[in-house]
Amino acid sequence: MSLEAGILVVIVLAFAWSIGAHYTGACMGMAYGSRSIKLWPALGLMAVLALAGAAVASHRVESTVGLHIVDARHVTVVAALVIVVAAFLLTTIYTARKIPTSTIQILVFCVVGMALGAGIAVHWLTLLKLAVIWVMAPPVAFGLGYLFTHGLDRIVGFKPGDNTRQTRVLRTLSTILVVVGAGASFTMGANDVSNATGVFIMTHLFSVWTAGVIGGIGLLIGVLTWGKPLLQKVAFDIVHVDLSMASAAQLVQALVVLLAVSFGFFTSMNQALVGAMTGAGVARGTGAIEWKAISNIIKGWMIAPVSGIVIAFLLAKLAGVWFAL
Numbered sequence: 001m002s003l004e005a006g007i008l009v010v011i012v013l014a015f016a017w018s019i020g021a022h023y024t025g026a027c028m029g030m031a032y033g034s035r036s037i038k039l040w041p042a043l044g045l046m047a048v049l050a051l052a053g054a055a056v057a058s059h060r061v062e063s064t065v066g067l068h069i070v071d072a073r074h075v076t077v078v079a080a081l082v083i084v085v086a087a088f089l090l091t092t093i094y095t096a097r098k099i100p101t102s103t104i105q106i107l108v109f110c111v112v113g114m115a116l117g118a119g120i121a122v123h124w125l126t127l128l129k130l131a132v133i134w135v136m137a138p139p140v141a142f143g144l145g146y147l148f149t150h151g152l153d154r155i156v157g158f159k160p161g162d163n164t165r166q167t168r169v170l171r172t173l174s175t176i177l178v179v180v181g182a183g184a185s186f187t188m189g190a191n192d193v194s195n196a197t198g199v200f201i202m203t204h205l206f207s208v209w210t211a212g213v214i215g216g217i218g219l220l221i222g223v224l225t226w227g228k229p230l231l232q233k234v235a236f237d238i239v240h241v242d243l244s245m246a247s248a249a250q251l252v253q254a255l256v257v258l259l260a261v262s263f264g265f266f267t268s269m270n271q272a273l274v275g276a277m278t279g280a281g282v283a284r285g286t287g288a289i290e291w292k293a294i295s296n297i298i299k300g301w302m303i304a305p306v307s308g309i310v311i312a313f314l315l316a317k318l319a320g321v322w323f324a325l
Contacts, residue, residue, distance in 0.1 A: 004077040005205055009214070011081065015088035016196040016218025017225070019103050020050060022095045023188050024227035026253070026269040030246035030277075031181040032231055036174035039228065045178075046185040047223040053189025054216030058197075059208040061266060065194040066201025069111050071121040078319050079118055080199035086110040086312040087195065090304060095226070098233040101304045102268030105134060107195040109308035116309070117316025133260050137267045138275035141256045145279025148248035153283075173243040180250045184269065187257060189219055191266050245280040252276035271301065 001009075027050075028042040037045070066072060087103070087110040094101045108130065115122045152173075193215035200211040256272040 002077065004081065008077055008081050008084065008199065008203075008205070011084045011088060012196050012199065013214065013218040015084050015091065016193060016215045017222035018088055018091045018095055019192055019195055020047070020219035020222025021226035022091055022103060022230060023192060023269060024223055024231035025233055026273045027184040027188050028181045029231055029273065030250040031177040034174070034177060034243050034246040036177045036243075037181070039231070042181070042231065043223055043227050045182055046227070047220040049182055049185035050189035050219040050223060051216035053186035054193035054212045054219055056212070057186070057190035058193045058212040058215070061191055061194045062198055062201050062208040062211055064266075065107070065198030068126055069108060069123060070115040072202045074120045075202040077203050077205070079114055079120070079316065080203050082114045082312055082315045082319055083107070083110050083199055084196065086113065086308060086315055090307055090311065094304070095230060098229050101301060102134070102271055103192055103195045104266055104268055106304050106308045107198070109305040110312040113309035113312030114316045117313040118320065130265060133265045133267050134271070137256055137260065138271045141252050141272045141275030142279035144252040144255065145249050145276035146283045148252055149245050149280040149283035152244040152248050170243060173247050177243070177247055177250055180254055184250065184254055187254070188269055189216055191257070191261065191269070193219060245284060249273060249276040249280045252279070
């Protein structure tokens with residue numbers, strides 16, 4: 001293994017670590033925010049299932065990211081380094097600022113920025129299809145979050161300030177939340193590990209199986225070592241949830257992401273969850289929503305793609321100059 005390849009493996013692990021930390025809120029935020037599960041059991045359960053998802057169910061997504069966004073025949077190890085360095089930097093900044101964004105969008109636009117800087121062909125039709133899914137997902141999740149919350153209210157018999165009629169279903173809703181959160185954790189491993197390890201497929205450095213395991217280990221470590229801040233951000237700082245709202249939001253997130261995956265695309269778990277949480281908050285009354293937090297998150301969604309292209313483009317140009325010397 002060359003020095004450049006060894007550096008790439010180290011940075012990919014670091015990026016997977018950052019992704020694991022970044023998605024704790026999207027996967028277990030509702031279960032933890034509703035106090036259906038405690039902090040460390042939530043993080044431990046998520047870590048194990050994220051590793052499992054990455055190891056056994058990420059292969060098709062790995063191939064998509066590695067082979068179908070740009071012309072992978074011309075992606076060198078140095079070009080792959082540009083992608084993961086740029087994406088890792090941006091994801092870590094957003095995680096440090098406790099702003100849920102889309103690592104998928106960061107990664108894809110870093111790939112595009114690298115390709116533009118290095119003169120590699122971009123598959124624009126694939127990007128157009130992804131962009132349509134990304135634009136549609138949050139408002140669809142918002143509408144479903146609103147409808148699901150009202151539907152669960154009817155089932156549970158919710159009345160603000162009166163939990164008497166909910167007593168018999170509290171345990172059931174709590175269990176559903178934990179199960180759905182566990183499923184989301186497995187899905188995140190399968191869906192998002194390729195953000196870090198797709199470059200292994202681009203460069204033919206590892207098989208999809210090995211890439212998934214390496215990335216899954218990084219996810220696990222990230223969840224356990226740095227997952228708490230964003231878990232708490234999503235659980236407590238965006239919308240003040242009760243069990244009906246939390247169940248609706250987490251179920252909608254799973255539905256939206258699985259719907260996208262069923263058509264061969266991948267979308268942001270964070271954006272689907274935030275959209276669903278906002279819809280649930282509106283169903284309960286706008287006083288349940290922290291609009292300042294929502295505003296900051298939307299700004300992050302808009303800035304992330306642009307910053308990904310710019311940083312990766314500049315790094316690709318710098319790398320080209322460096323290796324030409």
